[in-house]
Amino acid sequence: MSSAQAGDRDAFVDAVAALDGANVAARRGALGAGVRTAARTRVADLPLYDAGVWWVQDAAAAAAAAALDAALPRGCRVLDACAAPGGKTLQLAARGHRVVAVDKSPRRAARLRANLARCAVGDVAVDVGDAAARCAAAAAAGELFDGVLLDAPCSATGTARRRPDVLAKPPDDVPGLVATTAALFAACWAALKPGGVLVFASCSALRAEAEDAVAALAPPDAEPLPLRARDVDDDFADAAFVGGHLRLWPWHLEGGACDAHFVARFRKAG
Numbered sequence: 001m002s003s004a005q006a007g008d009r010d011a012f013v014d015a016v017a018a019l020d021g022a023n024v025a026a027r028r029g030a031l032g033a034g035v036r037t038a039a040r041t042r043v044a045d046l047p048l049y050d051a052g053v054w055w056v057q058d059a060a061a062a063a064a065a066a067a068l069d070a071a072l073p074r075g076c077r078v079l080d081a082c083a084a085p086g087g088k089t090l091q092l093a094a095r096g097h098r099v100v101a102v103d104k105s106p107r108r109a110a111r112l113r114a115n116l117a118r119c120a121v122g123d124v125a126v127d128v129g130d131a132a133a134r135c136a137a138a139a140a141a142g143e144l145f146d147g148v149l150l151d152a153p154c155s156a157t158g159t160a161r162r163r164p165d166v167l168a169k170p171p172d173d174v175p176g177l178v179a180t181t182a183a184l185f186a187a188c189w190a191a192l193k194p195g196g197v198l199v200f201a202s203c204s205a206l207r208a209e210a211e212d213a214v215a216a217l218a219p220p221d222a223e224p225l226p227l228r229a230r231d232v233d234d235d236f237a238d239a240a241f242v243g244g245h246l247r248l249w250p251w252h253l254e255g256g257a258c259d260a261h262f263v264a265r266f267r268k269a270g
Helices: 006-017 059-070 087-094 106-119 131-141 164-168 173-190 211-217
Strands: 024-028 032-036 077-081 098-103 123-128 145-151 192-202 222-224 245-248 261-268
Touching: 006 024, 006 032, 032 059, 059 087, 059 145, 059 192, 059 245, 059 261, 077 087, 077 131, 077 173, 087 098, 087 106, 087 123, 087 145, 098 106, 098 131, 106 123, 131 173, 145 173, 173 192, 173 211, 192 211, 211 245, 211 261
Parallel strands: 077 098, 077 145, 098 123, 145 192
Antiparallel strands: 024 032, 192 261, 222 261, 245 261
């Protein structure tokens, strides 16, 4: 989980630990916590959920938003493309950025709005629609973003530790997803200000949707911004930082408590 304030996170951890049974709640990083309940429990039944002081988020996904925030001053105008269910949007808004959150699914966007209403965090505008079209409109109007977070559509094979069904997805899906990612990356880049920062993230375990995609997609005016441990707000193993990127596997966090994930960061020249 993630929270907007360390004090909120600590109150949640203490409340979970005080529940009956062998519940485990541990502080992690600046604003995160890992939670394991002794019995199967609905998320909404956990302490302080209705108070809106925390939200569900995998540590790997949280690293992507932290990487963008670390490269920007407070108060930036930021696009969260493919934003639902909203964890990364909440992170960025909680850190003082003005966020435009885009998702093409009305159902998923409704869930994002519900999380925003519950947590009452920051300045967020939610758009339901195609992120590439939203970027094209922004670029045409000269309304460019200081930062863009592109959590690219992918096979989601990196989530297999908790969703083994994703491994049944036909491999023929991958080329189409890579093509969609290429179009999104180009559109997001066009909507980014000179000097702005784009973070590319993928919850894929496949190089074709992560390392290889970035190598093929980064345009000539993309300057790599190498990721360091202090950029990602969590205690990942040093081995997770490869070639300036973050290539996470579950064993890179104590207890195997994260998905496989890839994060890369670029600054637009100018």
